[in-house]
Amino acid sequence: MIPPAFDYVRPDTLEEAVRVLAEAGEEAKVLAGGQSLLPLLRLRLAFPELVVDVGRIPGLRGVREDGDTLVIGALTTHHDVVHDPLVRRYAGLLAQATETVADPAVRHRGTLGGSLAHADPAGDLPAVALALDAELVAVGPGGRRSVPAGEFFADYLQTALAPDELLVEVRVPEREGWGFRYEKFHRVSQSWAMVGVAALVRRADGRIAEARIGLTNMGPTPLRATAAEQALAGAADPGAVARAAGSAAEGTRPSRDASASPEYRAHLARVLTERAVLAAAGTG
Amino acid sequence: MTDQAVHAAEEAGGEVGRARLRKEDARLITGQTNWTDNISVTGLLHLAFLRSPMAHARIERVDVSPALERPGVVAAFTGRDLADALGPLPCAWPVTEDMVLPDHPPLAVDEVRHAGDPVAVVVARDRYAAADALEAIEVDYEPLPPVLDLEAALAEDAPLVHADKGTNRAYDWPLKAGEDFAAVRERADVVLERRYVQQRLIPNAMEPRAVVVTPLAASGEYTVYSATQIPHILRIMLSVVCGVPEQKLRVVAPDVGGGFGSKLQVYGEEAVALAVARRLGRPVKWTESRSEGYLATHHGRGMIQDVRIAATREGRLLGLKVDLLADMGAYLMLVTPGIPILGAFMYPAIYKMDSYEFACTGVFTTRTPTDAYRGAGRPEATFAIERIMDELAAELGLDPVEVRRRNWIRHEEFPYTSIAGLTYDSGNYEAATDKALALFGYDALRAEQRERNERGDAVRLGIGVSTYTEMCGLAPSRVLRDLRYSAGGWEAASIRMLPTGKVEVVTGTSPHGQGHVTCWSQIAADVLGVPFEDVEVVHGDTLVAPQGMDTYGSRSLVVGGAAVHRAAEKVVDRARKVAAHLLEASEDDLEFKGGVFSVKGSPEARRTIQEVAFETFTSHDVPDGMEPTLNAGHVLDPENFSYPHGTHLCAVEVDTETGQTRIRSYVCVDDVGRVINPMIVEGQVHGGLAQGIAQALFEEAVYDAEGNLVSGTMADYLVPSAADLPEFTTDRTETPATSNPLGAKGVGEAGTIASTPAVVNAIVDALRPFGVTDVRMPCTPERVWEAVRAAGSGRPAQKEAAQ
Amino acid sequence: MTHISVTVDGTVYEDEVEPRLLLVHYLRDRLGLTGTPVGCDTSNCGACTVELDGMSVKSCTVLAVQADGGEVTTVQGLARDGAWTPLQRAFHERHALQCGYCTPGMIMAARDLLRENPHPTSGEVRQALEGNLCRCTGYQNIVRAVLAAAEETTGETAGQDSAAGDGASGRRTASGQEVTA
Structure with missing residues (x-):
């Protein structure tokens, strides 16, 4: 199908982008890699009057270190995230999960910022951002502000970003010595996650000292499996992990769709949490 | 053919059975393809169809006039606008005498009966303008109840898909053989009863459907290019549906990207494209999008x-x-x-x-x-x-x-x-x-x-x-008759021996990925004793391959390929007559091997089939009374x-x-x-x-x-x-x-x-x-x-x- | 209308385009480069895969304006003076195509894989082709063909398939370095 007509601007600077967005208000859509927006346009599920192509704004792409924080530009493509040595070293969970997003060609164009700002609950990266305790930095007419991932995802496809704000970078605390695992459950390789579990585990003295668990597609937003995280602290054997994982679906609101019922999703969340945590505990 | 070449061919043990690499590939791996959507002609207009968003509704009103105001739009038609130009889409298999056959207008007129049923068509200067104009068309639907459950649909008071038919039951078709089941059940130790559900599938040929129609309005001639498995059947059916005399229609299946049965069909869009091209006297194209096809291409x-x-x-x-x-x-x-x-x-x-x-x-x-x-x-x-x-x-x-x-x-x-x-x-x-x-x-x-x-x-x-x-x-035509199918099951092939000794095979099959060009070349090369490379196979165009029943039901090789084999045998039979004449020998005394006729017992007396082809071309010295051609055709009805x-x-x-x-x-x-x-x-x-x-x-x-x-x-x-x-x-x-x-x-x-x-x-x-x-x-x-x-x-x- | 300048298969094109024009429609309808087909509208099938600035992309999910200033390689730009690349040869020799509609995208996706991973396992080939659908072959011969092409391009000729269509210009490797073909 054919996208509807729209006006198009390609600002050269961040300031210009923010100004254009502020002028256009709700009628504008931000285009980064386009891998979420273009299918929506082609199916005529979105009718923006203006598309603001931020893809060439300098300085928003790439990964650097700021003290003990990893700073990933919002325009960094999935492909570059997967292959980046800093990400692999300090945020292996992100690299692993990103490698499961869509397919190689989509990963060449799609961006980390775009995925987070699109906030699809079936998308893999929002739950990972939660688990990693990422901070999302936005720039708007009022300047820069930093939003913790836990406050960023407001509702289905809704974020804390104002229409005139642009996500510019993702700040991830560096974690060394944490085990990680992204367990993605889907029916075919390129399809969205039916359920995904992003697990980070820190071990000490032969026990799980701390676990952080993000859940994909267990509600209108990505969620933390808080009850399971608490129960996991101190777990020393697979039996304890299994018992703790039993509470992984607590507080979730999984949807019903053609591929799964809420009950099945809840079941998967428990099984996958157990598997992710056991795997993460082994990779630490 | 040199002795060496003959020897090599013999040693290779013939073409049939060899894993010959495909002749079809060269164009496909370099992008030099001819998919229907690739076809572009001067003045080409693009069609887009407005489709029902509801499973079942009465069409109260369709107004296409706002679409005409949109930029680039040349025309727009409702089902009623084209009703005179279009008969119902055909069903060629009335399986029982009393089968209920509902009317099927190519564009819905009074009622839509599935999500995706088309209600209007827009004609515009490019595909973007056509897509945009669809949004301007106004349609009022009066919803009717959907009919989805197969068992409930047969109940007395079930809502009807076709109210005029009074039933959702299209037909009952029984078959009984041997003893009564009730009788064997009596003496059985075990009786098992199971219900299995065959879910609906969407065929998903990788190439979406497409059709291009180029008219020669003055003489009333039309060429229809379609991503179809069945150019020959389509020609007959479009002639009936659109009232264009069959001899004025040419149907071409260019490169076709898979079918799996989904392009074994006479689709409304093909008929509408022909009707619109005829009405406007302009060439038109329609290309399906994938999600449109999920609604519009049969399941x-x-x-x-x-x-x-x-x-x-x-x-x-x-x-x-x-x-x-x-x-x-x-x-x-x-x-x-x-x-x-x-x-x-x-x-x-x-x-x-x-x-x-x-x-x-x-x-x-x-x-x-x-x-x-x-x-x-x-x-x-x-x-x-x-x-x-x-x-x-x-x-x-x-x-x-x-x-x-x-x-x-x-x-x-x-x-x-x-x-x-x-x-x-x-x-x-x-x-x-x-x-x-x-x-x-x-x-x-x-x-x-x-x-x-x-x-x-x-x-x-x-x-x-x-x-x-x-x-x-x-299939055997007589069996098809007994099954009340409206056509035969034969396939046609003809072979042209060209003056230079090369060969053209004309087949009535219509390949769309199966490799007929390669396989038919192998078959013909073996029977004729010519090199594989010397054979070309033409297909998929009713002008150059006028007779055929097309490709479906795993029929092409066993019916169409067999027809090629038979036609090639006829060519050899004709060549044998000429060779015998040239060699002044009786036909019975000739051997034919590796493309060479030779006289038994005197192997130096010989003519290659290529030589015979040239001699027949000049016809300076063919047997008295013989038609001067080696070309032959065969229409094979399988037994x-x-x-x-x-x-x-x-x-x-x-x-x-x-x-x-x-x-x-x-x-x-x-x-x-x-x-x-x-x-x-x-x-x-x-x-x-x-x-x-x-x-x-x-x-x-x-x-x-x-x-x-x-x-x-x-x-x-x-x-x-x-x-x-x-x-x-x-x-x-x-x-x-x-x-x-x-x-x-x-x-x-x-x-x-x-x-x-x-x-x-x-x-x-x-x-x-x-x-x-x-x-x-x-x-x-x-x-x-x-x-x-x-x-x-x-x-x-x-x-x-x-x- | 927006002005764009795009190099496609070695030729520079300057055009005014609607911003919404998809790259694949630009290639097909404006440039007449119909070797790249369209198979879906949700970026699932991969039939339209081309290379943009050295990386495989689905040209139905890229706007032509996004390719402004870029370099596009399509299946039509691979063969040099009629000589096929190792992947094209392998697709032919291993019977990796039937109807051929998915083939341009498959070849472009496989080419992308071999640039990053010149010696993939069959599992890696299957994973790398997850975004390219074929309805005819069951994929087995496609996997065989990609492995055969990899085999052929070992040692000093590694990357030959990628290099073949890149023209004289530099291309970006996975690590972002500029190399000259």
């Missing part, structure tokens, strides 16, 4: 099967009774009603029995029409019998292979007339099965299965068996169907905690008779397996309660990729067909027909210790998990009581 399968078998406690089948409800969708399209009937004869499969009863009811629903999809009726039949044979084995505590062995036709019994009345010409089920079991490592996998079961492993192993045969190579068979074995690992399944190994040994090109045969098997496995595991056209297609895009309808499918182990046995000169059997559908039950049998086999006896297709992780949960995880299986 496949869609059946509920109630299957009963009666057997002795030794596992010998006594009888089979099948009651089918077949979802026709909203209209009867080209061969919609006949699809289940193609399966009717195949439920008894490779087995001997005393009683067979079959009844099919075609049911209208407010969904996209169904029609042929790879296998067309036979996959459904094979699934039902192969699933229930596994159930019988489980019931009796026998190995599933053993149960089949006790019932199948033994190789020394061929030709064998099945209880359904088909005469299977040849086969060797024992040989194929033995070979498959050995390749698969059947006993070792059974041992591993036992070990996992004893250990209580969360990941269980299941082994699925499918021993199939099928009827293909459509029988083709019956490939084989044994497929599938091992599946089932994660009982998540319901996830993984095919661990897949082995198939197919017997497709004599093979023209083993490389191409293997490719056909691979592709067939992928589609059959996809039905078992991934694909389903899902509708909601209002009749909307939920799996409406390729993101929702799961076509498996390379990452989702296993490596296949394929092999063959070779029992030549006796019903055609090539000894070949059809191969295009075999993999699809055989594989679906092999996979589902494996999944059920893995879960039998939990008490699971069935998982509905597609066997999604959730359905597998539910099956385990419902059966009561961990408890020993309860044997189902015989009824």
